Amino acid sequence: MSAALKLARPEDLDRLMALVTAFHAEAGIEQDADQRRDALAPLLEGIPHGCVYLIGPGRAPLGYIVLTFGWSVEFGGMDGFVDEIYIRPAVRGRGIATEVLLDLPKALAGAGLTALHLEVDRAHEATQRLYLRTGFKPRDRYVLMSKPL
Template sequence: MHEERGLTTTDESRAAALSPLLEGSPLGAVWIFGPARAPVGYVIVTFGWSLESGGMDATVDEIWVRPSVRRRGIASEALYEIGRALKSADVTMLRLVIDSEDAASAALCRTAGLTPRAGATILSRPL
């Protein structure tokens, strides 16, 4: 995904960020979906706390589906199932940040029941 989107991360920085999640950190989770021998995609979710939403919230940090199997509903099904699992774990909100001009991601969000928060703008600053 990083290569496809032109993100300038290194193998080392990705491994350093991903390893704690794969080792069981409570701050996030990784789902790999598709056949065990040939996965077709993954979702990385991180956890936070929101007074507004009433407790633990989850943010989809990355979602990626192999290009050869896109537009078959795989990503929206994965988001639906992950949402069910998170709800059963008392997570109160699922969030996904997309580029404002990414029509495919916007369509995925609509299909998965994710809607823009009226009047909201996400701001960030690297630390």
């Protein structure tokens, strides 16, 4: 199974919406379709703040990964955040997410990213093991905190 990545474009929005809707339902993220579409569309249109890659065949993607970009003085430049990664349940356990999380950071580093971050639910031990296997490490002194605006 190949985890080939395709940069998502506006014409991929409907396929992506189906995947994101499935992920949000699974993760318990409440967001209506208009909010979801409004959040995804600029990423597909090329805004500099992030991007979406479809994983696997473009016509029938196996999943997706959303990256957002920022700047870090601590890490010495542009950094990224894995906002969402999703693999369809029927193809999980085949190494697809592992392949993406090993290969994509190499390409991002080549493009100038200095660090890649993500968050994981403390109760999802299998997901934590995946992230550890792919080189992500917890930052013991730090806790991600958010303030919706």
